Amino acid sequence: MKQASEVQKKDTIEKVVIIGAGPAGLTAAYELSKAGLPSTVVEKDSIVGGLARTVNYNGYRFDIGGHRFFTKVSAVENMWEEVLGEDFLTCKRLSRIYYNKSFFYYPFRLPNAVLRLGIWNSFLVVASYMKSQFLPKLPEDTFDKWVSNRFGNRLYELFFKTYTEKVWGIPCSEISAEWAAQRIKGLSLMQALRNTLLKGQNSDKEAVIKTLIDSFQYPRLGPGMMWETVADSVTGNGSELLLNSDVRKIHINNGKVERIEIAQNGETKVLTGSHFISSMPMRELVEKIEPPVAEEVRLAARNLKYRDFLTVSLIIDETDLFPDNWIYIHDPDVKLGRVQNFKNWSKEMVPEKGKTCLGLEYFCFEGDGLWNMSDSDLIELGKKELEKIGLADVSLVTDGTVVRMPKAYPVYDSHYKDSLATIRSYLEGVSNLQLVGRNGMHKYNNQDHSMLTAMLAVKNILGESYDLWQVNAEQEYHEEVKAEEKASIREIESLSSTQPKVPEPIAQKAGSEADQVLVSAFASLDKFAFAVSVGIVSAIVVFIATIFLIIKGGPNVGANLGLLSQYFAGYSVSIKGALIGFAYTFFWGFIFGWLFAYLRNVSTGFFIFKIKKERELSSFRNFIDYI
Ligand SMILES: Cc1cc2nc3c(=O)[nH]c(=O)nc-3n(C[C@H](O)[C@H](O)[C@H](O)COP(=O)(O)OP(=O)(O)OC[C@H]3O[C@@H](n4cnc5c(N)ncnc54)[C@H](O)[C@@H]3O)c2cc1C
Numbered sequence: 213m214k215q216a217s218e219v220q221k222k223d224t225i226e227k228v229v230i231i232g233a234g235p236a237g238l239t240a241a242y243e244l245s246k247a248g249l250p251s252t253v254v255e256k257d258s259i260v261g262g263l264a265r266t267v268n269y270n271g272y273r274f275d276i277g278g279h280r281f282f283t284k285v286s287a288v289e290n291m292w293e294e295v296l297g298e299d300f301l302t303c304k305r306l307s308r309i310y311y312n313k314s315f316f317y318y319p320f321r322l323p324n325a326v327l328r329l330g331i332w333n334s335f336l337v338v339a340s341y342m343k344s345q346f347l348p349k350l351p352e353d354t355f356d357k358w359v360s361n362r363f364g365n366r367l368y369e370l371f372f373k374t375y376t377e378k379v380w381g382i383p384c385s386e387i388s389a390e391w392a393a394q395r396i397k398g399l400s401l402m403q404a405l406r407n408t409l410l411k412g413q414n415s416d417k418e419a420v421i422k423t424l425i426d427s428f429q430y431p432r433l434g435p436g437m438m439w440e441t442v443a444d445s446v447t448g449n450g451s452e453l454l455l456n457s458d459v460r461k462i463h464i465n466n467g468k469v470e471r472i473e474i475a476q477n478g479e480t481k482v483l484t485g486s487h488f489i490s491s492m493p494m495r496e497l498v499e500k501i502e503p504p505v506a507e508e509v510r511l512a513a514r515n516l517k518y519r520d521f522l523t524v525s526l527i528i529d530e531t532d533l534f535p536d537n538w539i540y541i542h543d544p545d546v547k548l549g550r551v552q553n554f555k556n557w558s559k560e561m562v563p564e565k566g567k568t569c570l571g572l573e574y575f576c577f578e579g580d581g582l583w584n585m586s587d588s589d590l591i592e593l594g595k596k597e598l599e600k601i602g603l604a605d606v607s608l609v610t611d612g613t614v615v616r617m618p619k620a621y622p623v624y625d626s627h628y629k630d631s632l633a634t635i636r637s638y639l640e641g642v643s644n645l646q647l648v649g650r651n652g653m654h655k656y657n658n659q660d661h662s663m664l665t666a667m668l669a670v671k672n673i674l675g676e677s678y679d680l681w682q683v684n685a686e687q688e689y690h691e692e693v694k695a696e697e698k699a700s701i702r703e704i705e706s707l708s709s710t711q712p713k714v715p716e717p718i719a720q721k722a723g724s725e726a727d728q729v730l731v732s733a734f735a736s737l738d739k740f741a742f743a744v745s746v747g748i749v750s751a752i753v754v755f756i757a758t759i760f761l762i763i764k765g766g767p768n769v770g771a772n773l774g775l776l777s778q779y780f781a782g783y784s785v786s787i788k789g790a791l792i793g794f795a796y797t798f799f800w801g802f803i804f805g806w807l808f809a810y811l812r813n814v815s816t817g818f819f820i821f822k823i824k825k826e827r828e829l830s831s832f833r834n835f836i837d838y839i
Pocket residue numbers: 231232233234235236237254255256257260261262263264276277278279280281282457458459460491492493496521620621648649650651652657658659660662
């Protein structure tokens with residue numbers, strides 16, 4: 213974290229240089245511009261928007277994966293609305309899963325699922341679910357076992373296995389169970405408890421959550437419209453945007469970035485500045501530092517891995533192919549992972565009414581077989597697979613194009629945390645450089661997270677003191693932090709449940725922390741100890757009451773305790789009776805205490821089980837969206 217003393221005040225800021233014109237870089241430029249500070253944004257590509265760009269192919273616009281706009285952070289939502297105004301649309305969501313020649317609504321709808329699966333298969337799904345509840349696969353250390361134990365092996369095979377393996381390129385048996393467990397943790401234990409205890413009072417909130425799943429916001433001309441408008445706004449206010457400008461060297465001297473070298477149209481240019489914000493992939497940033505960093509840091513950077521992505525866009529001579537925004541392809545017989553129908557995100561993504569543009573998404577590694585295929589072969593593959601799943605008549609495909617997107621997903625393998633720690637500890641010594649965004653910080657997060665890190669980086673330049681690495685994590689606040697800043701940090705923390713999750717390798721500890729908290733909050737009573745305590749306490753009460761009456765003057769004084777003899781044979785208000793009463797009440801107190809503890813344990817056990825199952829089943833609703 214930058215110390216407040218290290219951060220220069222506004223009047224001493226000479227120039228801010230921002231690397232990358234994706235959501236993070238452009239948000240930083242926008243916020244600086246609003247504060248009256250022009251900046252220079254350096255972008256190696258010919259267009260802005262980074263991973264959230266919209267590609268324009270002969271007037272057909274498409275995203276790198278459909279980009280839903282959704283955030284819990286008001287500063288981000290405000291910026292989207294401020295920039296897009298009337299062009300910020302609310303879209304109804306419709307998405308399905310294609311599996312075994314059938315389409316299943318996703319999130320699932322029971323009648324549709326039963327109809328598609330058939331009665332016999334639905335029965336097998338239920339039977340497999342029941343089996344998983346009684347005979348879970350242990351130890352529960354991998355993703356496949358975790359999901360099978362929650363939803364049954366059949367549902368795992370049908371709806372999770374193939375798609376997860378397509379996205380991440382590794383078998384589910386090599387992914388940590390902790391990754392899946394995070395989703396349920398993300399739902400918040402307190403929330404689950406509150407929902408259960410205050411049933412009925414949450415209907416408004418539940419309606420909002422349902423709406424967020426069933427609809428989303430989207431710019432009229434795709435996410436690129438947002439970032440093109442921001443780029444126009446900042447350049448209109450005096451900032452500089454250098455496209456086709458690849459940062460090649462970052463010169464550091466005396467703990468500060470002095471200058472960067474960029475390659476622009478075959479020429480090398482030098483840019484100086486007082487502050488630098490970088491959203492370029494961390495691995496590349498470290499490799500470009502001059503003089504070269506210590507071997508240990510270089511090695512750490514080289515250890516950061518990515519999953520890559522390519523889209524085959526096909527233009528089809530059909531007005532309405534299918535109503536979905538996107539379809540998940542779970543069929544193992546095709547490599548295709550997801551199909552986007554951009555017309556259904558916004559009509560204006562397609563320039564000709566009678567045509568449709570589909571984005572066929574493939575997950576791959578840079579340099580693998582898919583990545584290296586020629587564009588024409590990829591278009592042929594796309595057509596073949598589209599035909600196979602019956603989504604379109606490929607004789608009507610009139611044109612197609614391919615966009616490869618390296619470093620689409622930062623990978624969280626067994627080295628990444630150590631690598632990040634090494635790189636961060638080195639970069640903490642560079643006082644005028646802040647890392648922001650997705651690959652900039654090697655965090656698998658959405659636009660809103662990237663934008664927020666950029667907003668906070670600008671606040672730091674303007675004299676505040678935020679730890680950008682704490683975005684998503686618990687944070688201690690300084691006493692002097694103002695109320696609205698606290699609120700904004702709380703918003704930052706609330707982001708975590710809305711961000712996608714990345715698989716962790718199996719070495720991670722399995723099991724949900726939330727479950728442990730839940731179990732300890734409702735720890736079972738020790739039946740024997742509770743029974744003895746109740747027995748002793750009630751026996752002492754009867755004993756003391758009897759002695760008290762004896763001291764006060766015999767059985768006729770005060771309460772008629774002698775009536776106890778009807779229940780406790782041999783009891784009387786006497787020393788002997790006190791001892792008999794002690795023994796009887798201990799016995800009955802013990803029995804009562806034991807039964808009470810037993811019933812309480814059974815009912816709280818059932819309560820915990822019910823909350824757990826509700827949490828698990830509600831997570832099933834949008835589990836795949838976050839793979
Ligand atoms: C398939 C897919 C689907 C997604 N869906 C959603 C969604 O539905 N909703 C959502 O909110 N988010 C979604 N995201 C995430 C979103 O795209 C990212 O969070 C966001 O784009 C990250 O912004 P960024 O500025 O940090 O990084 P980037 O978008 O990666 O921008 C970094 C920029 O730096 C530039 N750069 C890199 N190296 C250099 C260099 N050497 N010199 C100069 N410039 C350089 C790059 O060209 C790029 O423009 C999705 C991402 C993917 C891949």
